Amino acid sequence: MAHVVGIDAQARQISCEDGTVLDYDAALLATGGVLRRPPIARADRRNVCLLRSRSDAEAILAQAERSRHAVILGTSFIGMEVAASLRERGLEVTVVGKEAVPFEKQLGAPVGMAWQKLHERHGLGFRTGATVASFDGGADLTGITLDNGERIRAELAVVGRGIKPTTDAIAGLPCNDDGSLTVDAKLGVTDGLYAAGGIAQLPHRGDRPPIRVEHWRVAEQHGRLAALATLGQQVRYAAVPVFWTIQYLKRLDYIGHVSQWDDIILHEDPEKPELLAFYIKDGVVAAAAGLDRDHDTSALVALLSLRRDWTPQALGESPARLLASL
Ligand SMILES: Cc1cc2nc3c(=O)[nH]c(=O)nc-3n(C[C@H](O)[C@H](O)[C@H](O)COP(=O)(O)OP(=O)(O)OC[C@H]3O[C@@H](n4cnc5c(N)ncnc54)[C@H](O)[C@@H]3O)c2cc1C
Known part of the structure; x- marks a missing residue:
């Protein structure tokens, strides 16, 4: 393993800390992010x-x-x-x-x-x-x-703060203010150079305003396309982003992406902790969150992949039932 300290996209060369210089035809940057100590007094305390x-x-x-x-x-x-x-x-x-x-x-x-x-x-x-x-x-x-x-x-x-994309080594490339790299829908930064995962900001669903997602599943989705791209098979990333977290054995899933929504429609049973939330933007379901509604959230991945214009009425209270009926 080597630590990369520089990338020259013009010359298509990567420099490593130990002095090695690698030539490349295609290279993928997937350097993730680093955490920073908070700017709070005495944050360097042990513990x-x-x-x-x-x-x-x-x-x-x-x-x-x-x-x-x-x-x-x-x-x-x-x-x-x-x-x-x-x-x-x-x-x-x-x-x-x-x-x-x-x-x-x-x-x-x-x-x-x-x-x-x-x-x-x-x-x-x-x-x-x-x-x-x-x-x-x-x-x-x-x-x-x-x-x-x-x-x-x-x-x-x-x-538990967010990360800063690790792009310090790639001087000469146009990084955004947050350190991320804007890539096209096929993960391209520039000729022969691709970026994926937590450092990449790219068009949502392939043609919408760019977003950057710090989620494992998205990094995995990017990885597949990036591998194809470096082999010369360029495919647009149009997948539905997926995130989940499990706490106290309860599972929270978030499907799709929307940073500002017009409305949230909740399907919940007051007797139970489970719930399903639809995030509405311009009349359609732009994203959904499910608390212990795995069947519905996994169905939503398929449904939102099929169509982008689902209304909350069309999806109903059980996307899993809807998917089974299609
Ligand atoms: C504590 C924690 C919990 C998380 N929980 C979840 C979760 O529950 N669900 C979820 O979806 N996501 C979760 N995430 C986020 C998820 O881990 C990231 O979104 C995902 O790992 C990003 O993948 P990546 O490949 O972009 O970067 P990373 O997985 O960070 O990999 C980057 C790699 O690049 C290497 N690297 C960096 N700089 C250099 C360099 N200069 N030279 C050589 N190598 C370098 C690093 O060593 C590392 O191996 C969590 C993250 C953390 C930190």
Whole structure:
């Protein structure tokens, strides 16, 4: 394995840290992202952890063994997954987030609230609409102080912020402000050079405004097309993005993509924690989220792949039944 330190797209050469220079006919950049420590006072305390790699996970678990209280910064996917995992290990866990409910930005308030209730039923504490002002303690963390002055005890803090695309090595290419690379629908950056996964921003469904998705399944979908592209078979990426997370053995799926919706239509049974949400944009279902509705969300992948103009009425309350009837 080698660490790439430079790419010359004109000369079609890749430079490695050990001095090796590789010529290429076709190259794929799939360098993912890096996490950054938050710009908060004393964030370098021992026991203030980030999570990206396996060794990060092992460090968190080792500290969890020595801790009774944990604080999680961030109410998005990584933060909530870590929170559930630590809670299941018996720690008292408090999640601090700027948003009013978890996943508010991605999934909207109703779905976020359903997810928050799931966590609360498992004993998790929330401080939403709040930010951390400082990490407290000496070399070891003893707690955090919120911007409103509240202090929360913690021997372990995990920061779950988004990633910054790892594109520092590719000077000379037109990176976006967030570090990502804009590619065409066939993942092309420039002649012979392709980008995929978390660094790539590309037209949604092949012809819509570009989006960048930090999800494993999307990276896998890109990978297949990128492999074909580097072999000279260029195929447009028009797949329906899919994301899932499992917390307390409950599964949340998100199908499609929409960053701003006109309406959310919920199908839920007040007696059950399950729900299905349709995100409506311009009268059609642009995305959907399902909480423990695996049959319906997997059917939605097929249905949204077939057509892009599904109305919520046409999809009905059970996309799985609809798919079976087609
Ligand atoms: C803790 C955590 C939990 C997640 N949970 C989920 C989840 O539940 N569901 C989901 O869909 N997604 C999840 N994700 C996101 C998912 O892991 C990413 O979207 C996906 O891995 C992106 O794939 P990638 O190939 O773009 O990059 P990565 O998987 O990050 O791979 C990038 C690779 O490039 C290498 N690399 C980087 N720079 C260089 C260089 N200069 N030279 C050589 N090699 C280099 C890296 O070492 C790495 O091996 C999670 C991510 C994290 C961190």
